[in-house]
Amino acid sequence: FSARVKVLTMLPRFVEVPGTSEITRFIRLEELIANHLGDLFPGMEVLDHHAFRLTRNEDVEIEEDESENLIQALEAELLRRRFGPPIRLEITDDMDEVTLDLLIRELDITDQEVYRLPGPLDLRGLFDLGRINRPDLRYPPHLPTTAVAFQPGDSNERTDIFQSIRKSDVLVHHPYESFATSVQAFLEQAARDPHVLAIKQTLYRTSGDSPVVQALIDAAEAGKQVLALVEVKARFDEANNIVWARKLEKAGVHVVYGLVGLKTHCKLALVIREEDGVLRHYSHIGTGNYNPKTSRIYEDFGLFTADPQVGKDLTRLFNELSGYAIEKKFKHLLVAPRHLRKGLMRHIDAERRNAEAGKPARIRIKVNSMVDEEIIDGLYRASMAGVKVDVWVRGICSLRVDLPGVSDNITVRSILGRYLEHSRLFMFDNDGSPIVYIGSADMM
Numbered sequence: 001f002s003a004r005v006k007v008l009t010m011l012p013r014f015v016e017v018p019g020t021s022e023i024t025r026f027i028r029l030e031e032l033i034a035n036h037l038g039d040l041f042p043g044m045e046v047l048d049h050h051a052f053r054l055t056r057n058e059d060v061e062i063e064e065d066e067s068e069n070l071i072q073a074l075e076a077e078l079l080r081r082r083f084g085p086p087i088r089l090e091i092t093d094d095m096d097e098v099t100l101d102l103l104i105r106e107l108d109i110t111d112q113e114v115y116r117l118p119g120p121l122d123l124r125g126l127f128d129l130g131r132i133n134r135p136d137l138r139y140p141p142h143l144p145t146t147a148v149a150f151q152p153g154d155s156n157e158r159t160d161i162f163q164s165i166r167k168s169d170v171l172v173h174h175p176y177e178s179f180a181t182s183v184q185a186f187l188e189q190a191a192r193d194p195h196v197l198a199i200k201q202t203l204y205r206t207s208g209d210s211p212v213v214q215a216l217i218d219a220a221e222a223g224k225q226v227l228a229l230v231e232v233k234a235r236f237d238e239a240n241n242i243v244w245a246r247k248l249e250k251a252g253v254h255v256v257y258g259l260v261g262l263k264t265h266c267k268l269a270l271v272i273r274e275e276d277g278v279l280r281h282y283s284h285i286g287t288g289n290y291n292p293k294t295s296r297i298y299e300d301f302g303l304f305t306a307d308p309q310v311g312k313d314l315t316r317l318f319n320e321l322s323g324y325a326i327e328k329k330f331k332h333l334l335v336a337p338r339h340l341r342k343g344l345m346r347h348i349d350a351e352r353r354n355a356e357a358g359k360p361a362r363i364r365i366k367v368n369s370m371v372d373e374e375i376i377d378g379l380y381r382a383s384m385a386g387v388k389v390d391v392w393v394r395g396i397c398s399l400r401v402d403l404p405g406v407s408d409n410i411t412v413r414s415i416l417g418r419y420l421e422h423s424r425l426f427m428f429d430n431d432g433s434p435i436v437y438i439g440s441a442d443m444m
Contacts, residue, residue: 002102005033005040013125024132028120050095052103053121055088086113093118139418144178144296150185161186161304162193162273165282170304174288175419179295183269183302184211186284190271191219197279198225198272200318202264203244204440205289212290213244217251226253229321231264256322262337264321267440270314281311287423287438298422301438307332336441341374347428347435348378354431355386364427365443366392370399370412372443383409394421396444 007029014026030051037046086107091100093116104114149170152159159181164170172182188211190196199219203212220226230245249255267286272279288300313330334343348363355361363382370376370393379399383389389410391399397414401407415421426437 001044002099003041005037007033012128013122014128026129028125030121048096048099050099051092051121052095053090054086054107055090056084057087088113088115090115090117090121092116092121142175142418144175144180146181147172147177150181159185161189162271162282162306165304165306166280169307172302172304174295174300174302175297179292180211182304183284183286183290183295184215184292186271186282186304187212187215187269188218190273190282191215191222191224193273195275196224196271196273198227199269200227200229200272200314201269201290202229202231202266202321203290204231204265204267205240205291205294210244210290211292213248216248216253220248220252227318227322228253228255229264229318230255230257254322259321259323265440266317266335268314268317270311270318272311280306281308281315282306283310283314285310285314285438287425287440297419299419301423301425303438334437334439340439340441341372344375344426345378347426347430348375348382350430351387351428352378352382352385354429355382359431360429361385361387361431362390362427362429363387364390364425366421366423366425367442368394368422368424369396369442369444371396373398375443379410380406383407392421 011029013029015029015032017025017027019025033040034049034051037049086109089103089107089109091103091114095116100114104111147170149164149168150159150161170182187199187201190199196219199216201212201216216226216228226248228245228248230248245255245257267288267290269284269286269290271282273282274280283305284302285305286300286302288295288298288302309331310333313333316330317333317335330339334340351361351363361382363379370391376399379389379391380403384406387409391397391410391412393399393412393414394416397412399407399410399412401410401412424439424441426439428435
């Protein structure tokens with residue numbers, strides 16, 4: 001007789017063992033259950049027990065062009081997610097072959113999908129240990145500063161964000177500089193400013209009770225034109241984003257869901273303000289989500305600008321994303337999937353030609369993933385021409401540095417520290433006139 005005991009995810013993964021000593025001890029939940037199997041199966045002899053963990057395919061697939069209501073189709077698909085096909089079985093290293101064969105047969109998987117692990121399964125539970133009251137094991141508290149351009153003057157009055165942006169572009173670096181006194185303040189001032197006519201913004205991931213969402217609601221209720229592009233297909237945040245979409249629609253926000261077949265991953269906000277009878281565009285282009293919580297632990301950049309051409313580019317892009325037009329050209333933006341790879345390859349090849357002409361040449365790229373073959377091949381060619389290539393990759397990287405004569409000038413680093421490295425940067429020396437892009441795209 002075999003039986004399965006399902007461990008509820010709402011239970012703590014590590015259970016504190018009561019004691020009087022200064023040392024805090026924990027036991028894994030599966031060990032606690034294993035020691036009390038007699039209580040679960042009274043009158044029966046427990047011969048053996050093993051822990052295993054099953055991962056199912058949770059990718060959501062929707063025929064967007066055939067779905068009359070994307071939200072309803074997505075909600076139906078989310079209900080089926082719990083019963084997706086198994087794609088990975090993790091087992092402890094002491095599981096016997098008889099039990100393993102039973103699991104493989106009953107779950108209808110192959111040996112290639114089985115992973116025998118020597119340590120505890122599901123290490124996400126280690127996050128629970130981070131809540132232990134041990135300040136001596138933590139980083140000292142960090143209080144973000146307000147960007148100099150947004151700091152209040154001597155009168156200590158509330159900063160006029162728009163006036164600061166009109167003076168010059170402002171680059172903020174989170175979490176070292178505050179999200180609340182920059183991005184959030186920008187949107188909140190736009191919501192209450194009577195001269196602001198419209199706000200357009202993308203929302204990929206945000207937090208519960210988000211002040212960003214509330215600012216958009218306040219703006220719509222004040223009679224402004226508000227467009228929110230909510231990416232309901234943001235992986236594992238689909239249900240949350242459906243909630244925000246409906247909340248925004250109820251307040252009168254024009255909610256759109258992007259282009260069919262594409263995921264909208266850009267982080268953009270555009271405020272249109274009337275000033276002396278002229279419309280002025282205030283733009284925010286970021287590398288991170290409009291999420292006040294993750295902005296305190298994710299490293300990201302955000303650029304505020306009143307540059308008219310950037311404003312026109314964002315206007316065109318929002319028109320495209322909301323289905324009003326198909327834009328083929330942008331002055332300052334590199335927009336995937338049409339322009340990003342081509343634009344980056346153009347700059348990579350320019351650095352290669354500069355090196356071949358004996359000019360200084362350098363490429364610096366910081367991304368989460370680097371697996372795009374065309375970009376990687378371009379970097380190899382640049383390296384072979386003598387271009388110094390520095391790449392920072394937090395996660396997956398297929399760019400090799402061990403190819404003699406090919407990757408001699410390429411250095412790849414990965415930064416792991418207090419904050420999650422999340423910004424994407426693309427920097428080219430351009431023969432002494434540096435070109436720098438920030439964005440949200442990875443090379444994949």
